[in-house]
Amino acid sequence: MNESILIVGSGAREHAIAAALARSPQQPTLLCFGSATNPGISALTTAYTTGNITDPEAVANFATTHAATLAIIGPEAPLATGVADALWTANIPVVGPTAQLARIETSKGYARDLLAGYRIPGNPTFRRFASIDGVDAFLARFPTRHVIKDDGLAGGKGVKVYGDHLHSLADSLQFCIQLADLRHEFVIEEKLEGEEFSLLSFCDGKTLRHMPAVQDHKRAYNNDEGPNTGGMGTYTDADHKLPFLATSDIAAAAAINERVAAALALECGAPYQGILYGGFMATSDGVRLIEYNARFGDPECLNLLTLLDTDFVAICRAIANQTLADLPINFRNEASVCKYIVPEGYPDRPRKGDPVVLPTHLPEDVALFLGAVDLRQNELISTGSRTVGLVATAPTIDEAEALCESVAAQIPGPFFHRTDIGTYSLIARRVEHMRIVRTA
């Protein structure tokens, strides 16, 4: 059967998804329902429409009209509104969970309760709140070591960490009052100390296949300074581990993902079919869970799909048919470094509408993915968010970093990127931080 695969979403993550599907020997037909025109994706698709990607009916109609045989959903917003449910109802199998299963990402309290209820290790001390009743007493247990999270999706603005965004108990209480006034539920939890890493798994509801561990960089500027962003860049190592992690840390994270998938199947009475993304912290006390995402990370996806050796169409089909157990999956044993080129002022007051001039020649081991761009009168322009994602692969992180940086430095105009991601000195700092944490 010649697959006809719908991609929902139109950022750099979805460009990477389209590119991985397009290099399949099965030569699938690709379709895209996006929120903007991404020329990187449209060059690979036979039908492309822009619209409201969170409208289940609109997406299902487009998929049916174009005889999609399979769909993959990139971002979290359409998962939350039940786009996967509508596609399954239209008899189109989906890589990406139904709204009920996506609660592992869309409700932070649900994720914490699931771990607690099934005695899965990894939770910090936490409590869910629907009002400010009891907040004072709970905060008093760790007055300078807590994190407050809006329960629902808040586009990265819903989490405040004591010491970073909150500087006194009065600040913390004020944030809780603000959430309660909005009638938002929230979670207060103990602040964990350590190094963060992501472990993503392909999941068909029964079998999980883990991907190489990745580290993201959330802060906008070098040395982890400046405001939080969606992620400025990521790296992976050739052994699929990270320099500051022990093999046992990866095994612990993999076991948590496996137990969470099993718990979700029991809890929801339905299989989780999609990408399960665990965001973890390696601490003095072992691996702890920060949060779950129900999709590929952005930029994690750019590294991972660039390194993927196995036919991605076969993987998506196996997720849909629940046959992952029969499919060996391989990633190249190379390191990768990804850097995002973003507009000046990103993330708080980004410039928009500037021409994006791409390098005319890309080295063989560099992949380029277009993100927040649009085509206006045939000119590529930036739309105010992460604009171009570059991924370099090489035998070592150092070499991948140098290669990535050499291309990033060629992109002219009012844009910037982090020059430190993947450098020896930044990684040495992570390793040293982890050594101090583990010996504390």
Ligand code: AMP
């Ligand atoms: P989240 O949206 O849950 O990923 O939170 C955003 C960021 O807040 C994470 O990437 C962490 O850097 C930080 N964070 C969240 N929860 C905790 C925690 N319990 N302890 C320390 N940092 C946290």
Ligand code: GLY
């Ligand atoms: N890179 C973090 C995320 O996709 O949520």
